[in-house]
Amino acid sequence: MIHPIPPGTRDVLPDEMRELRRLHLAMIEVFESRGYGEVSTPAIEYDEVLARGDGRTAASAYRFFDERGDLLALRSDMTVPIARLVASRYADAEPPLRLCYLANAFRAVRPQRGQMREFAQAGVELIGAPAPDGTAEVVEVLEATLDAASLKRAVIGLGDADLYRQLLAEFGIEGEARDSLLARLAAHDLVGLEVELSELDGVSDEQVATCMALSQLRGGKEVLEEARSLGGAAVERATARIGETFEALEARGVAERVQIDLGLLRDLGYYSGAILEVYDPALGHVLGGGGRYDELLRRFGVDLPAAGFALYLERVHVAQMEEEPRGGEGL
């Protein structure tokens, strides 16, 4: 007899589980060897606690009342629960704190497109280490993790979460118009972006051209120069931040796989400063991402800068399988 399970969820059977477990262990070993201690938090939390992290975009899709009438929520990532954990359990600890996890999280997506409602994430959080060196450490751990998963060809995109917010402020664009443009940038709808920008009063052709050009700039260190030539204080500040991070990466010898990407914009609301995305040529979907969220801990009452990343375990597994015929060693 067949009993259904909700779309976007699945069972894992022994053959796959063995491989996932090996991948999991390889990743946790990298994290632990670099001083990141593994933590586990409850899958359900109080909705109002999670909503502190980011009420607007990361709010849980799955909420329900418990037997006492309290509103509970399934977590949509691990960054917010760990911010909560740090504020409650490590408020007086000497920073920096290094924590890691492998945990399931839950999001409302249209399933069956490499997107699941329940998915496993492996990641780290480095709390209390400011930019640029804290960011560089996180990228270094990320690269070691990709190596441990035999994803030698994976690339890390490095962008800046504040660039467009500040650029649009500089253009005098605020409120709804700004949010709409940011949404277009995040979706990379360049046609719509150009039309919408051009239609706004007081935005010059030159400013439109600057925004369009920036959204396309990605590559090595040279793109920072190209960006600067477009001018403006927002661009100057963002390129300076990215430049500092990139130099910190070079100092650690881990800049080679990093692609600077001024068009990068992640849709989670709590990022500030550096943002990261991970790609592998074997897979059409993003493997994971991360960045800095220097303001997030403050919302939980601890004023510490923080950065981290999360990889989708199942996607890493698919990429690993695809890379195998190319001489990737597997695990």
Add this chain to the structure above:
Amino acid sequence: MSVAVAGMGHAKADGPLKLAVPRGALLGETLDALDAIGIDTSEVRGESRSLIFETEGLTLVTMRPSDVPTYVEAGAADVGITGKDVLLEQSDRVVYELLDLGFGRCRMVLAGRKGDESLGESQRRLGMMRIATKYPRTAERHFEATGRQVEVIEVKGSIELAPLIGLADGIVDLVATGRTLEENDLEVREEIVECTARFVANRVAHKLRAAEVDELTAKLREAMAR
């Protein structure tokens, strides 16, 4: 070369970029655009029943326009060309929209029978219009945005039939010349949005094959401006 579409869709990073080419109404002008940037499309234009064509510099994969976002989102095709109507209807597909190609211009409209008041009558007396369409999500969004409640009826074949025999009060459909409407005694009541062909890219290909994608975008932009 095989195109893997199983599971999550696996882009192979080797070889030329794979371009999803829409069959149907957009095919002719898409091939003209490719000719204009120096891609040899004679094989596609020929009698061949193949779906995949190797050319110098690009692998052309032909498919239904409405499948283009699916293949490009999964990375089975790196880049693609399809109509804005398709992108609007599948707006939850994550593809990067890089360029308005300008051709294939048509309008998404609300149409009703000539001289027939049933659209307004239903709205006034029943509080709701019945709208037949192949674009249910675009239609729903339009009526929601304009504050009207409708019953959207999704049909697959000739939409014009629906108001003629009383399935719906009106239709939301794509109109190029307006001839089909005219022949069926229908008229445009509202224009919803103008649609043209768009050049789209897979998110990962846009990052990892940046130089090739940018070059192709620039060439197409230049050719379309001519």
